[in-house]
Amino acid sequence: MQTFWRLKRAFDEEPGGRPKVIIADTVKGKGISFMENELLWHYRDPQGEFYERAVAELEEKKPCGIMR
Amino acid sequence: MNSEEMAWKIRRHVVEMTHRAHASHIGGALSCADILAVKKGV
Numbered sequence: 001m002q003t004f005w006r007l008k009r010a011f012d013e014e015p016g017g018r019p020k021v022i023i024a025d026t027v028k029g030k031g032i033s034f035m036e037n038e039l040l041w042h043y044r045d046p047q048g049e050f051y052e053r054a055v056a057e058l059e060e061k062k063p064c065g066i067m068r
Numbered sequence: 069m070n071s072e073e074m075a076w077k078i079r080r081h082v083v084e085m086t087h088r089a090h091a092s093h094i095g096g097a098l099s100c101a102d103i104l105a106v107k108k109g110v
Contacts, residue, residue, distance in 0.1 A: 007106040024103060028095035032098060041095050042093065042095040044092070061076070063073045065070065066073050
């Protein structure tokens with residue numbers, strides 16, 4: 001949750017008449033445990049068991065507000 | 069919908085679309101889900 005507030009602050013911050021750039025230190029594959037920081041998952045597409053596991057992981061973490 | 073929910077939906081769509089298309093740069097798409105959620109959402 002802290003991530004979202006930090007991002008919002010970065011976007012809202014006034015650069016005082018100068019250009020603004022935001023550099024985000026991101027994790028490739030973020031959100032699916034077996035994909036995070038794994039080179040193969042930079043460009044791979046999820047099939048078979050990988051697809052099932054990815055969906056299962058997301059369903060487990062589904063926020064309460066989402067109905068379907 | 070708050071940012072957390074939006075980010076989740078983005079990730080769910082990323083997995084589904086890359087799966088169906090048999091193609092992706094899934095790593096990069098997942099990595100920017102939170103940024104997109106804040107930028108486009110609440």
